[in-house]
Amino acid sequence: MTTGAFEDYDEHAATAAATAQTASGRRRILIAGTIGTAIEWYDFFIYGLIAPLVFDQLFFPKFDQLTATIAVFATFAVGFLARPLGGIVFGHFGDRLGRKSVLLCTLLMMGLATMSIGLLPTYASAGVAATIALVVLRFLQGFALGGESTAAILMAIETAPGNRRGFSAAVIQAAGPVGVVLASFAALAISRLPEADLLSWGWRVPFLISAVLVALGVYMRLRIEESATFREARPAETVPVVEAVKGHWRPILIVFFAEMAQTSYFYLTAIFTISFATRQLGVPKDVITRAVLFANLVGLVAMPLIGAWSDRIGRKRLFLAGVALATISMFAFYGAIASRDTLLVTCAVILAAGVIHPLMFGTEGSYFPELFPTRIRFTGVSIGKQLGTVLGGGIAPLVATSLFAQTSSTYAITGYYVALALAAMIALGFAHETSKSRLLG
Template sequence: MSEPGCGAANGSSLTRRVALASAIGTTIEWYDFLIYATAASLVFGRLFFPSDAGLTSSLLAISTIGVGFLIRPLGAVILSNLGDRVGRRAMLVGTLSAMGVATTLIGLLPTYAQIGVAAPIMLVALRLVQGFAVGGEWGGAVLMAVEHAPRGRRGFYGSVVQVGFPVGLGLGTFSFFLLALLPDEQFLAWGWRLPFLLSAVLVSVGLFIRLRVPESPEFERARNSGELVRFPVWQAVRRHPRSVLIGLGVRLTELSWIYVLTVFALEYATHTLGIPRDLVLAAIAAGALLELVTVPLFGAVSDRVGRRPIYLAGSVAAAALAFPVFWAIDSGDPIAVVCAFALGMAVGHGVMYGVQASFLAELFGANVRYSGASLGYQLAAPIGGGLVPVVATYLVADAGGKTWPVSLMMIGFAAVTIAAVWVARETAHGTESTSTAPEQAWAERQGELEAS
């Protein structure tokens, strides 16, 4: 049952409860998805892809991270289409359940030494399930918060859900930080499995919370007024192709930054430079803590000054950091390394990520919003999260261990993001072109076509 007016009640307890529930569920989902990347950078090469050439093992292990990103657009297409037809809440319960099962099973997998080639095959299959689930997670989670929030606070409440990413990253990184204190033999034998097995407990908590929140009032309103369309994904692409492409463009920089730092730079710093892994993991955890400030801060500021100015500032800052971050890592100085990871994450990723939920959601009307926002968000995943860490690893090896090609690549992505934000319209101050009348007119035209 919908609760009329709940989305307009500024600071209402329901709005806060929905945002908190979405954030907790998203934290668990990202924890599950991201601990895979940490494990792949640290141990999967040796356990599932053994090779005489260390670079080959690293590339194979890191490539399996990309499998999860490659499948995310498919998850977005199928699950967001259902989310715009049957509701946000049902999809969120399903994605969290699928993610939890896959993550727990990864923690139970036998290694290559135990069962041979079947081990990496099963690992990749479970990574596909993870990627498919997260493909439908983000859109539903942010829409539950944004659509319950009053229009003047959508940036802030959307950013509360986005906090789930650094919290999930921080929890996962901290767990590996503690386990990294084990002797290598114990860490490789059983220590790396514990963060995956913990998922079973976390998912149970997340499901209990998510089942207690109501459906989005804007979705209920669209359903009750007959505005839902038969194929939301197709209509989002057909009616809003520019917005979908803008979503792809604005995501490239922040997405590339976070995975260059947490996947490529983690592997590069520990394996190539020989920096202690506990120091690098601590640096990533510090960056995640800083994002707990930058993500909600800039989400809230965007409610006042607009989404575009904040996003442009974040992308310019990311370009400015491209060389200094890697210079600091290459120095090997502990303080410089921590600052590089922390600032790269908090600024290169956090500023834009805090605005992203409301920015992308407001580009689309309620009856195709899950589909449109999810497509724009997830189409960037195979590039920024899947290919970039692998390409970065190859570029550094080809450049004789130098990181300047990676810095140039990051500046190139920032240029694309700046262009995308520049051509986007401002969405923060109550634009009605993404809701009400145009959506009703479209629904009426669809009804006429289907009747004929």
């Protein structure tokens, strides 16, 4: 099967559009994309790190602890449910009007939603209206990220030389761990506050800090140029989403199944583990948040190295290796967490989220976009990636919590991931290698 999105490698053709922009322009795009993406991921993940610690008491106080935890993760999942819609909407405008305008719009939307969460009244003072407002703002966060997570990467690979697309995309991907590291520092800091201070004002501070970060990101993005590859590409023959679904449904499905495996693994070993380890196993909050922090520090270093490696040996091989190792590791991961040993818990999270996960996440930034032509690249990647994220990472903590509630065992959670991983391996079996192919208009 062919995806129809690439042809035999031609180094001159692959770099023609990229060299139309100056070296300084390319660096500016990479820096602006990295900073802005880190801020967006900080905004999105600060909820995932803080909500399991206090939101059950602040916004769902009428439920018992397990039900309140499920409600917190259900609200967390709302952000992922919004991502496909954001991906399609911003994908349309990104393929029609350009990547830069989308980058500015998504950053502002995400920042305003995050700051507003920090200003929300709690259930105690506003009742169910506070809970509804939290859900709406979480939806807006996901809607914004649905466009951001693709736009910055497309700007990177469409301006990079043909033999450095993997590295450039992985630098943008590394901004994800940077954002999580920033969020982890914030969560770690407030987790040490006295319980009364944490519940009254401490939880708000990480959300309000977003105002400063967003201002920096907007400044950087106003100074970049549009992708030369996009400017020179012929427009979509119809509405981008229609052309993508009709003419490129095979690569969309490949991206969908691969993304489910990638995102679910991270959220099962990082986000879900925060609640599971602290609520069910009694692991101290600062131990697990510190482990997630260390894992992301390792991941942000590993990501560019893996991207550069994919330029040499190929994207598909590394992604498949990541899926295989993720599957194997799941059989031991929760046993290590259940040991409650600080060193073992920390090493387990670092190995999973900091070493194994980057094999998938650091590779997909270049692999997925290379499966589509420029004219519908934003839309095609967004559909597969955002739907895969929703049905993978978006619901993974909720599914895992529900499975544990029903079975009191982590084996069901492991089986859940194994099924997702097998689906990804089958889909990738139909995919071609793209690292030595040129981008098409």
